[in-house]
Amino acid sequence: MTTAHHAPGETRPGGRTARTRKAVLTAVFEELGENGFGGLTMEKVASRSGIHLATVYRRWRCIEGLICELLTEVGSEVPLPDSGTLSGDLRALARSIAALYGEGRVRRLIEAVVSAAARDGQVASVLRTFFDERLALAGRMVQRAVDRGELPANTDPVQMMSALGAPFYYRILIARRPVDRDLADSAATAVRAAAHAGAYTKKDGGPANGTSPGG
Template sequence: MTAPQPHGSDRPAEPARPHGSTRPGGRTARTRAAVLAAAWEELDRRDFASLTIDLIAQRSGVHAATIRRRWRTVEGVISDILSQHGETIPVPDTGSLRQDLHALARSIADFYTPPRNQRLVEAVVTAAVREPGAAEVLHNVFGDRIRRVAVMVERAAERGEVAADTDGEEVIAALGAPFYYRLLMTRRPVDAELAHRSAEAAYLAAVEGVFRTGRRAP
């Protein structure tokens, strides 16, 4: 995975945000880019609890009142960063489900090694607790990622590595869950050993049929 890049965007439309959307381009787009970039840079210096609208305003050059009017809270800004994250998880295609899962786990571990990226996931979860709109963004972004990466399991089923009715999204969720438990609950470092164990556990469970749905494949 790569870190989200809040600077500028040439896409024809912005991602959905918890506090409404605006037309791309012009002054509004420049303001959004400046605010998101400033918040992202502040997360490189401090934890989420220390982040304030005034700090974001000072770094971005955008008036605090403008930030509050558009995003309302720091949580709103953080949610917008996440919504801009886009398709950042690579989808391995090695020809082997086991190797694909290990490659994916290593990418997740690499992403969460820098402290700023750890702070981002903490901030996003905190925002989701406080802001209904942020919770919706969190649900949509992570749901889309899981669905996109689950194609690895579909390929494996076509190759006969796992049963045809294996739930690919549940396989990917099982691989990812230990990372977020480590980051958010035990608050210990994410390392190569965690990546290896997570991938291997998800693979062995999939091969043994733990994630079978009992439904016929279409």
């Protein structure tokens, strides 16, 4: 299990450290679901989890640290399909994302992370790294489709997977309406057609669109 704020060796599955972590992250998740990010404090997390406030502060430092760790935990739960066809993979992944973001507290977690990133450069960096890693993993389904001859050889996996995810974040953060299965199926149909139309082809002579540094 990847964690952002302590060395891997500190976590022993089933040990006291792991139990503390689980109790605290569960409390953050529940507080987000009930009261949103606006009212979230270290004190509420400590009280709800039954873990000493000093312990929570020592290990996570601030609410932003907790939010980042919860994102890594929750986001990593989305399974990456390998169904044998591109359309099967796209639809399965989009539906898994929709199922995750159908939960109010996960929507609020995304809002919280994006909101914290606007104020805190360290959160912004964690957010970017997390999504870069997820995109790289999900991009394997694009590469498999290229290998099977289902997509143009110069299709950029990161561009295509970014395009699959984009409608969900638009729905949550901008349109501010529920994520549903219709959105998932629309997103899957859309990126497949767009990829065939050459919308995500790699540019010559430079890094692929969406992976250039800066900000």
